[in-house]
Amino acid sequence: KQEVTQIPAALSVPEGENLVLNCSFTDSAIYNLQWFRQDPGKGLTSLLLIQSSQREQTSGRLNASLDKSSGRSTLYIAASQPGDSATYLCAVRSGNTPLVFGKGTRLSVIA
Amino acid sequence: DTAVSQTPKYLVTQMGNDKSIKCEQNLGHDTMYWYKQDSKKFLKIMFSYNNKELIINETVPNRFSPKSPDKAHLNLHINSLELGDSAVYFCASSQDGWAGELFFGEGSRLTVL
Numbered sequence: 001k002q003e004v005t006q007i008p009a010a011l012s013v014p015e016g017e018n019l020v021l022n023c024s025f026t027d028s029a030i031y032n033l034q035w036f037r038q039d040p041g042k043g044l045t046s047l048l049l050i051q052s053s054q055r056e057q058t059s060g061r062l063n064a065s066l067d068k069s070s071g072r073s074t075l076y077i078a079a080s081q082p083g084d085s086a087t088y089l090c091a092v093r094s095g096n097t098p099l100v101f102g103k104g105t106r107l108s109v110i111a
Numbered sequence: 112d113t114a115v116s117q118t119p120k121y122l123v124t125q126m127g128n129d130k131s132i133k134c135e136q137n138l139g140h141d142t143m144y145w146y147k148q149d150s151k152k153f154l155k156i157m158f159s160y161n162n163k164e165l166i167i168n169e170t171v172p173n174r175f176s177p178k179s180p181d182k183a184h185l186n187l188h189i190n191s192l193e194l195g196d197s198a199v200y201f202c203a204s205s206q207d208g209w210a211g212e213l214f215f216g217e218g219s220r221l222t223v224l
Contacts, residue, residue, distance in 0.1 A: 031210055043115075043201060044154075044215040051210075087152070091213070098144060098167060099213055101154040 006102035023090030134202030143185040
């Protein structure tokens with residue numbers, strides 16, 4: 001059974017810093033991995049989708065990497081802004097199951 | 112135009128009542144889902160439908176019954192509501208079954224008193 005873990009659970013950084021969020025999964029036979037952002041009281045917004053054949057994806061200041069063999073993904077946020085404050089969720093699709101989510105990392109960017 | 116829309120956004124009801132949450136997607140996707148987010152913010156799959164057919168039915172009480180009248184709609188009916196059903200319910204959709212990117216609705220917050 002796939003399990004997804006995100007570390008740290010919460011992170012607070014000053015504006016302008018570069019930061020890395022971590023995601024690990026137990027079953028490396030995945031189809032894809034998706035990073036989401038969730039603002040308080042809101043739904044999930046898809047940030048990046050990485051297929052199992054890819055090593056990384058980039059969108060603006062965001063870069064997500066995937067290392068299937070070690071069961072890890074990282075989300076790199078460059079030059080963080082207060083507007084980046086949200087909960088970031090990692091989710092993995094594998095086998096005959098739809099997305100399995102981690103518990104998220106709550107990010108606060110302090111102005 | 113909202114891609115995945117859910118109604119109602121908020122629902123407050125008494126224990127024992129029956130309620131429904133509606134979901135519609137205008138993305139032309141073939142797969143739709145219901146997820147539950149509990150008080151600890153953990154998201155867990157409940158149901159998955161592909162072209163109106165049930166694909167996944169996780170360990171969910173049979174008081175919960177999804178209904179998909181067509182590919183663009185997946186409604187969630189809940190009978191005999193219990194306190195523990197209080198949560199935020201998210202509808203989502205994707206193309207190409209489970210290989211595609213998932214798009215979520217804004218969520219429906221259910222409070223059972």
